[in-house]
Amino acid sequence: MHVDVAIIGGGPAGLAAAITLRKRGIKKVTILERECNAGGIPRHCGHPPFGMREFHRILRGPKYAARVVEQAKSAGAQILTRHSVTELLPGGELKVASPQGLLTISAKRVLIATGVRETPRAARFVTGGRPKGITTTGALQSMIYLKGLSPFKRPVIVGSELVSFSAILTAIKGGMDPVAMIEPGQRITARHPCELIAHFKGVPLLLNTELKEILGTSKVEGITVNDTKTGESRDIDCDGVIFTGKFIPEAALAKLSHLQLDAASGGLEIDQFGRCSDANYYATGNILRPVETAGWSYREGHVVGAMIADDLEGKLSDIKDASVLCRCEDPVKLVVPQRIIPGRTGGFKHLQLRVSRAVKGELIIADNLGREWKKKMSVLPERRILVALSELGILENTGTLRVYFKE
Ligand SMILES: Cc1cc2nc3c(=O)[nH]c(=O)nc-3n(C[C@H](O)[C@H](O)[C@H](O)COP(=O)(O)OP(=O)(O)OC[C@H]3O[C@@H](n4cnc5c(N)ncnc54)[C@H](O)[C@@H]3O)c2cc1C
Numbered sequence: 001m002h003v004d005v006a007i008i009g010g011g012p013a014g015l016a017a018a019i020t021l022r023k024r025g026i027k028k029v030t031i032l033e034r035e036c037n038a039g040g041i042p043r044h045c046g047h048p049p050f051g052m053r054e055f056h057r058i059l060r061g062p063k064y065a066a067r068v069v070e071q072a073k074s075a076g077a078q079i080l081t082r083h084s085v086t087e088l089l090p091g092g093e094l095k096v097a098s099p100q101g102l103l104t105i106s107a108k109r110v111l112i113a114t115g116v117r118e119t120p121r122a123a124r125f126v127t128g129g130r131p132k133g134i135t136t137t138g139a140l141q142s143m144i145y146l147k148g149l150s151p152f153k154r155p156v157i158v159g160s161e162l163v164s165f166s167a168i169l170t171a172i173k174g175g176m177d178p179v180a181m182i183e184p185g186q187r188i189t190a191r192h193p194c195e196l197i198a199h200f201k202g203v204p205l206l207l208n209t210e211l212k213e214i215l216g217t218s219k220v221e222g223i224t225v226n227d228t229k230t231g232e233s234r235d236i237d238c239d240g241v242i243f244t245g246k247f248i249p250e251a252a253l254a255k256l257s258h259l260q261l262d263a264a265s266g267g268l269e270i271d272q273f274g275r276c277s278d279a280n281y282y283a284t285g286n287i288l289r290p291v292e293t294a295g296w297s298y299r300e301g302h303v304v305g306a307m308i309a310d311d312l313e314g315k316l317s318d319i320k321d322a323s324v325l326c327r328c329e330d331p332v333k334l335v336v337p338q339r340i341i342p343g344r345t346g347g348f349k350h351l352q353l354r355v356s357r358a359v360k361g362e363l364i365i366a367d368n369l370g371r372e373w374k375k376k377m378s379v380l381p382e383r384r385i386l387v388a389l390s391e392l393g394i395l396e397n398t399g400t401l402r403v404y405f406k407e
Contacts, residue, residue: 006107011040013285014113016301018077024309034084039065088257119246128214152240160188161245247290265334272346274304303347
């Protein structure tokens with residue numbers, strides 16, 4: 001099978017890219033989606049608000065997903081569901097597991113838009129048995145909203161990111177009575193006033209509280225937590241544990257490939273056009289960084305779709321590979337894009353940064369020639385920081401850009 005553009009992942013980012021590509025006259029645009037339905041994560045986020053900027057109304061996730069899928073179909077994109085891409089080969093050749101068997105698809109360009117997922121229990125080093133009743137928000141949402149299943153009655157929610165508060169709403173929707181939300185830090189990770197969701201829903205928010213062990217053999221019977229200030233431990237009676245957030249890019253496929261990964265973000269390394277280390281491959285959406293909203297991913301999909309259309313029209317053919325590498329230093333946790341081609345404006349107009357802890361000071365971006373861009377700021381983890389590339393004025397190849405904080 002030969003296509004102009006193969007898009008891996010039918011979430012908001014991949015679908016939006018397909019819409020733009022079709023509108024730009026690219027003939028054969030095929031979305032490969034491993035699930036039975038396209039739409040991505042919003043398919044099972046049964047809560048609002050989605051779609052405010054895209055559709056100027058407040059939608060629940062499933063309605064939003066259905067609308068974006070409809071847009072892509074009406075634009076003429078082909079959506080192949082139950083098609084899992086299993087291998088990325090140099091030059092744009094893909095191996096795909098499909099209901100018809102193993103397919104080989106070759107594409108002039110490939111866009112990777114496989115999104116993010118939450119860190120599961122196994123990767124969090126929590127001791128204890130392996131009883132039934134341990135899940136992530138995403139798995140819980142899909143059980144409740146897509147399958148009508150309710151795995152427990154009195155879960156504890158681990159974490160306090162935005163998604164953790166949506167876990168409270170999902171659990172209540174599933175007829176559950178969450179016992180507590182626990183957070184090892186002294187404040188919630190999500191923005192104020194998210195804690196009011198826990199308050200109004202009657203879920204105790206336990207700060208300075210760290211999960212030590214899950215109790216129970218066949219079913220969850222409780223958890224042991226530590227007070228991070230006093231070191232004291234105690235048990236909490238519950239029948240389920242929901243691990244929330246600590247997002248990581250869904251980069252399993254990319255890790256097995258020839259493409260350059262970015263150790264800091266855990267996603268793919270790209271330039272300001274969204275191009276990967278093999279120029280036949282592009283990436284967009286939350287595969288690039290944990291984590292942005294559906295609306296952001298949708299807009300980013302459109303942007304990278306336009307870059308691919310430019311590329312197929314020959315508008316990027318003069319671009320040289322020589323590029324400046326952006327490298328972040330603790331507490332700057334990630335920077336996207338990581339490679340900048342000097343003197344060229346791409347679809348990514350900003351450097352996107354995140355920090356790993358609360359930090360106050362001067363953000364500095366310095367090149368090898370001793371030039372520095374500086375800005376005073378006070379930021380918290382999981383908050384978006386944007387630095388306009390035009391402000392940095394990268395006009396020549398200076399090797400590396402250091403991105404760091406002076407506290
Ligand atoms: C549990 C959870 C809850 C979230 N809740 C919200 C929320 O309430 N609001 C919000 O704005 N954002 C939320 N997000 C963030 C979410 O990532 C974005 O909303 C948005 O879905 C990102 O779009 P995307 O297209 O990059 O990725 P996704 O929506 O994740 O889409 C990626 C698609 O790629 C497919 N895929 C992956 N690998 C392959 C493969 N090898 N072959 C074929 N297909 C593949 C997946 O099945 C999926 O459909 C949540 C994320 C998670 C994990």
